[in-house]
Amino acid sequence: MYYNSILETIGNTPLVKLNKxxxxxxxxxxxxxxxxNPGQSAKDRIVIKMIEIAEANGDLKPGGTITEATSGNTGVALAMACRVKGYKCVLCVKDKVSKEKYDMLKALGAEIVICPSNASPEDPRSYYNQAKRISEERENGYYLNQNFNTLNQTAHYETTGKEIWEQTEGKVTHFIASTGTGGTISGVAKYLKEKNPNVKIVGVDAYGSALKPYHETGIYNPDVLKPTYMEGVGKNIIPANVDFKMINKFIRVKDLESAVRARELALHEGILAGxxxxxxIQCLFQIKNQLKEDDMVVLLFSDHGSRYLSKIFNEEWLLDKFKIPSSY
Ligand SMILES: Cc1ncc(COP(=O)(O)O)c(C=O)c1O
Structure with a gap:
């Protein structure tokens, strides 16, 4: 048995018990x-779904150029898919992107535009606006738009949510995922809650993100926004892919604690994740007193840790950012 291309290997990822x-x-x-996943993140699932639908409805023409604003993982998935399917790929990334992700995008033949992290979403220099503008300038340009293209959550509804339900034989009681575009948590939540409305859905958010305040007040407050070192946790906009009514609560976590937990995960479980x-994991520790013996909690680990070797797995980086001893 063999796969016809690397894209057929997307999905059906393992569910693994944590122990120590x-x-x-x-x-x-x-x-x-x-x-x-072959692109080492959950974003492979959404990219292939969005491309297939855009091809089917004629929005994406053969040999066209796909653009996207991405913190890296969607870029890797898109660059990979474009190579296989014969599209050009232009990626607008924030200047805080890790070196590993940048090099990987280059290796997969993508054109990269570096954008300032501190540009507000309305700023023409923001990565959203540059990706949109470039798609309009290029012939047969197509802007993937993972924040507002709701095929993002459809992909997770059809694949990730279904897989989790089947892998747990319907016993899952809690689902916890970092929330950026919201596609993962919203799609998975919809599938699980259709099967069992009592499943608790917990979104992980960053301090300085707009999501938790919006969930609690219904108001977008730009005054709360602050940059973080984490990638893919929290947002400075309210993406259409966050289905707020599906999420029971948001828990905020800090940069340092989250970095330490990723390092503990590698050391205690042998799992190198992002x-x-x-x-x-930090969120799990913050809600641990609410868990009971019969609960089955599914954590979503969005990507592989190899992308962060120069960040959280690098002692000088930790020392520089958090002033903690290098033996930490
Ligand atoms: C590393 C990482 N974790 C988590 C997320 C959040 O996933 P989602 O965009 O589906 O909310 C993303 C994407 O933004 C990501 O790149």
């Missing part, structure tokens, strides 16, 4: 390892 790191927890804690996976 959570040994004092009453509940069963399972992790969905999205780093097993920064936002550390954020999910």
């Amino acid at each position: 790191l959570v040994e004092k927890f009453p509940a069963t804690i399972l992790a969905k390892l999205e780093g097993f 920064y936002s996976s550390g954020a999910v």
